[in-house]
Amino acid sequence: MDFDVICPYCGRDKDRVIDSRASENGEAVRRRRECGGCRQRFTTYERVEKTSRLMVIKKDGSRVPFDSNNVLVGLQAACGKRPVPEQVKLKLIREIDERVHREFEREVPSAEIGKFVASLLREIDEISYIRYASEYHDFRTLDEFADELDQLKARPKNLPNQQRLFAAEE
Ligand SMILES: [Zn+2]
Numbered sequence: 001m002d003f004d005v006i007c008p009y010c011g012r013d014k015d016r017v018i019d020s021r022a023s024e025n026g027e028a029v030r031r032r033r034e035c036g037g038c039r040q041r042f043t044t045y046e047r048v049e050k051t052s053r054l055m056v057i058k059k060d061g062s063r064v065p066f067d068s069n070n071v072l073v074g075l076q077a078a079c080g081k082r083p084v085p086e087q088v089k090l091k092l093i094r095e096i097d098e099r100v101h102r103e104f105e106r107e108v109p110s111a112e113i114g115k116f117v118a119s120l121l122r123e124i125d126e127i128s129y130i131r132y133a134s135e136y137h138d139f140r141t142l143d144e145f146a147d148e149l150d151q152l153k154a155r156p157k158n159l160p161n162q163q164r165l166f167a168a169e170e
Pocket of ligand 1: 007008009010011012035036037038039040
């Protein structure tokens with residue numbers, strides 16, 4: 001069983017594996033993939049998960065193992081009944097999961113995860129973004145929050161543009 005991976009060029013997730021081989025002295029499997037949408041080729045690596053699991057440092061200083069389900073719960077709450085497709089949310093979670101593991105070795109402050117989610121959500125749905133940001137972004141003052149709203153209002157309106165989020169990777 002093999003899962004489709006989001007194409008780094010066009011953001012679709014319809015690819016086929018054209019080549020699989022051992023890599024890094026057998027510690028990884030390298031798969032060459034071709035996107036069924038734009039025909040670009042890209043490579044994925046499959047490795048054994050590191051035993052030292054990534055820990056999240058919460059605001060109160062406590063540590064819990066990183067679990068993308070927790071991120072999803074916060075995201076679902078922010079989106080509520082907004083018209084954000086379930087698939088888009090799941091893709092966002094995958095993106096966060098990958099980014100957090102790529103950029104942090106052992107521990108990641110929960111505020112950093114919140115920032116990642118907020119920055120992606122902002123491109124998807126502004127209302128959900130504001131809800132999420134007001135819950136997790138820790139705006140210090142009402143002015144900060146008002147500034148953020150002003151910035152949002154000043155942005156060029158090109159939504160919905162959900163594909164861009166996933167195409168922009170790498
Ligand atoms: Zn593609």
